[in-house]
Amino acid sequence: MNQDAYVDITSHDTFTSGFPSATFKRLRDEDPCAWVEESDGGKGFWAITRYEDIKELNRQPHIFSSAKGIRLEEQTEEEYMARRTFQETDPPEHTRQRMILHRAFSQKMIAKYEDLVRELAIDVCETALQNNEIDVVKQIARKLPMRMLGRVLGTPDEDGAWLVDKGDELIANSDPDFTNHVIDKVNTDEYRFMPFRSPAGKEIYDYAKQQMVQRLHTNMDDVLSLLLEPNKDGERLSELEFKNFFALAVAAGNDTTRYSLAMSMYHLCNQPQLFAQLKDKANDDPIWDTAVEEFIRYAAPTLHFRRTALADYELHGKTIKAGDKVLLWFTSGNFDERQFESPETVNITRSPNQHMAFGQGGPHACLGMWLARLEVRVTLQELIRRVDAMQQLAPEKYLRSNFIRGIKSLMVGFKLAA
Ligand code: HEM
Numbered sequence: 001m002n003q004d005a006y007v008d009i010t011s012h013d014t015f016t017s018g019f020p021s022a023t024f025k026r027l028r029d030e031d032p033c034a035w036v037e038e039s040d041g042g043k044g045f046w047a048i049t050r051y052e053d054i055k056e057l058n059r060q061p062h063i064f065s066s067a068k069g070i071r072l073e074e075q076t077e078e079e080y081m082a083r084r085t086f087q088e089t090d091p092p093e094h095t096r097q098r099m100i101l102h103r104a105f106s107q108k109m110i111a112k113y114e115d116l117v118r119e120l121a122i123d124v125c126e127t128a129l130q131n132n133e134i135d136v137v138k139q140i141a142r143k144l145p146m147r148m149l150g151r152v153l154g155t156p157d158e159d160g161a162w163l164v165d166k167g168d169e170l171i172a173n174s175d176p177d178f179t180n181h182v183i184d185k186v187n188t189d190e191y192r193f194m195p196f197r198s199p200a201g202k203e204i205y206d207y208a209k210q211q212m213v214q215r216l217h218t219n220m221d222d223v224l225s226l227l228l229e230p231n232k233d234g235e236r237l238s239e240l241e242f243k244n245f246f247a248l249a250v251a252a253g254n255d256t257t258r259y260s261l262a263m264s265m266y267h268l269c270n271q272p273q274l275f276a277q278l279k280d281k282a283n284d285d286p287i288w289d290t291a292v293e294e295f296i297r298y299a300a301p302t303l304h305f306r307r308t309a310l311a312d313y314e315l316h317g318k319t320i321k322a323g324d325k326v327l328l329w330f331t332s333g334n335f336d337e338r339q340f341e342s343p344e345t346v347n348i349t350r351s352p353n354q355h356m357a358f359g360q361g362g363p364h365a366c367l368g369m370w371l372a373r374l375e376v377r378v379t380l381q382e383l384i385r386r387v388d389a390m391q392q393l394a395p396e397k398y399l400r401s402n403f404i405r406g407i408k409s410l411m412v413g414f415k416l417a418a
Pocket of ligand 1: 066070086087088098149248249252253254256257260296300301302305330356357358359362363364365366367368369371372
């Protein structure tokens with residue numbers, strides 16, 4: 001953990017040494033609504049770092065809008081309109097698409113996938129554990145979420161690995177391990193109308209179009225078909241709306257769950273008492289629910305989402321002006337001592353645990369939260385069942401990103417269960 005209390009939270013490089021917890025603690029304690037200049041010449045933003053403040057602002061989409069971008073990046077109106085997903089809209093427009101998807105991703109619907117997730121998790125764990133020294137992020141955590149999401153959406157299994165690579169190129173567009181078009185190092189103007197200003201965005205668009213055309217000819221009884229059904233007024237999503245939803249799903253459903261799993265495995269290696277607490281627990285033991293929630297609280301992979309103020313707003317004696325960028329630092333909220341007792345401690349029986357890793361209180365709360373929870377729980381169950389101990393073998397490596405927080409490499413040695 002980076003203990004410098006004055007790091008540049010706008011720099012992607014800062015996050016390669018882990019979450020800068022000392023800086024966020026200082027901000028929460030001393031300047032919870034801080035004006036931050038951007039090192040790359042962006043116009044600056046308000047950093048909201050306390051749990052209650054994030055929740056308060058997130059609940060007011062009529063003042064703190066998602067409709068002018070949800071990431072730090074400045075976009076022209078044209079770029080923004082070309083790349084806009086339903087996450088970048090406000091109610092009531094947002095509600096239309098959200099309603100279509102909501103049922104497919106509800107707790108009840110997702111619970112039906114448990115056997116399928118388990119089948120994939122067993123396959124992934126058994127293949128990975130053929131070696132007893134592996135990079136668990138590459139061999140386990142990276143392998144499952146996109147394959148699973150593909151099953152939910154209805155894309156062919158054999159496309160899973162390609163979609164993982166493309167999802168990484170999109171969302172990890174600031175890390176040279178994942179893309180040749182590192183966003184702050186090369187000129188990406190050519191791709192400014194593509195998701196994440198990435199050439200992978202074009203490939204994802206083409207792929208999504210193929211999937212769309214296929215479903216317009218044949219109903220395939222999957223989530224993508226559902227999304228393409230006309231509503232009661234006979235309107236259906238435009239081609240661009242569909243392609244942007246697909247890009248959002250590939251970006252959002254791929255690495256966040258991976259990094260939650262990676263952080264969980266990091267804790268299991270370094271705190272053997274956690275491993276012992278979970279070993280030999282039945283699949284339906286309630287400890288799994290609290291453990292998964294706590295692992296996800298701590299992992300908090302989406303560092304922030306942006307809003308844009310539509311009206312002036314007073315907070316902690318400061319005036320956020322209409323038009324200003326406002327960053328809700330969800331990860332910081334999860335470590336707020338005002339909300340969580342000993343937030344730096346991983347307490348897998350913590351209850352209640354109203355963390356904000358999936359957002360909190362607003363209309364955009366994570367659509368995939370039940371899928372993510374299921375994947376983390378089942379994968380950890382199948383992994384722990386097969387091993388008696390796990391040990392970290394080399395320093396972990398963190399993603400280069402001021403947007404997504406994650407361990408991208410974690411070498412682990414396993415003692416396999418007899
Ligand atoms: C542990 C894993 C995950 C974490 C931590 C996470 C985090 C988040 C957060 C914080 C938001 C709120 C964004 C905002 O306030 O603007 C969000 C929204 C969203 N997430 Fe997730 N996510 C995860 C997994 C997934 C998965 C598996 C999917 C699969 C489809 C997904 C799809 C979405 C979508 C579509 C939205 C936008 C919802 C809307 O605007 O109404 N997420 N996610």
